[in-house]
Amino acid sequence: MSRHYDVDAVRKEFPAAERMVYLDSGFQAPLARPVKAAIELFLREGLETAGPKSVWLDRVEQTRAKVARFLGVSADEIAFTKNTSESMNIAANALPLRAGDNVLMIHGDHPNNAYAFLNLQKKGVQVDFLPMTEVVNAESFLPHIDENTRAISMSHVTFHAGHRFDIESIGALCAEKKLYFIVDVMQAIGVVPIDAKAIRASFVGSGSHKGLLVPQGLGLLYWDKAVNELEPTYLAAASLAAIPTDLIARPENLMPASSARRFELGNFNLPAIHALGASLDMIEQIGVQNIQNHCFDLGDHLIAQLDELDIRLVGPRDRQHRAPHIYVVDLPAAEWLGYFEESGVRVSPERDGIRVSFGMFNTTTDVDRLIELIRRRGRKTSSKAA
Ligand SMILES: Cc1ncc(COP(=O)(O)O)c(C=O)c1O
Structure with a gap:
């Protein structure tokens, strides 16, 4: 009932x-049955009609639009990734951070979020952890922010005890202090409504095998396109603003796409993205x-x-x-x-x-x-x- x-x-x-x-x-x-049906449709199309790929890619774009609507953002702010870890690594490495800069996190947060930022220590970036308390909000972060602080990264909901942190107040603080704000919503998405614009996040990362109901191996990345200084560390043809029509890579024109595609690398996990289209329909219906x-x-x-x-x-x-x-x-x-x-x-x-x-x-x-x-x-x- x-x-x-x-x-x-x-x-x-x-x-x-x-x-x-x-x-x-x-x-x-x-x-879920509708998710299975979407994967089966992909398999049948592969077996019987070999795609065509254009049909599969159209469905990718439809799913991208659904993800965008679900998060209250525009479709060109959504990239598909492999999982949360990849989304967080893409985000961490896109930040223009230098030696001496500081990132704040919460002690005991999910390792798939934390290691992406801890790895920046190689560049001389310092990562400081706040203690994890039952309530974490802007006030918790405020005393830890100094002139070297550049970013805050955290999970919305914790996997190990179900805290739901006040990311809206922290996002507002980041906007006020001009800090990048990166949020891992893996445990929240699909169950807790998420409005990425209200959070005022620079990046929101997630996988899709929990509340989004898709088998493992598909992630999402929202990027606030207003923060256009955030550029990809890796580059593939798909990440470019203009892919050469003759498909010959030359040293010039490496400008990244103006959309979140700049963070995408190569071909997609097509069956999982199609499955996500079906699961989002289910979630939106309920x-x-x-x-x-x-x-x-x-x-x-x-x-x-x-x-x-x-x-x-x-x-x-x-x-x-x-x-x-x-x-x-x-x-x-x-x-x-x-x-x-x-x-x-x-x-x-x-x-x-x-x-x-x-x-x-x-x-x-x-x-x-x-x-x-x-x-x-x-x-x-x-x-x-x-
Ligand atoms: C908060 C959080 N982030 C990330 C993950 C998973 O990371 P990935 O999607 O990279 O496997 C989990 C759980 O598996 C999680 O609870």
């Missing part, structure tokens, strides 16, 4: 959700706001049950600061993961417990099954924390 959409109909599109209690969308979404609200309701239900069992939630509890769909339960993963697996419940081990993460297809029945298993085993949290 959902107050927000017909979740039973949505659930039918995810056969895996019928076979097990799937509470692991923060790791990888199960395949409404990302509705998905968010449904997941919040599931989270409220989970928290109430955990309270009854006197089991602590590791991350933030209130809706203002928590992600709708990611909850870490204070149960030692080494003792509990195998038990859940044997009982047909898929969750993830995390730094501080067991991560329960919802997708658009989950229902309170899934939560109740998890709680029943915890009750049956009859063990409370091993931690005495509040």
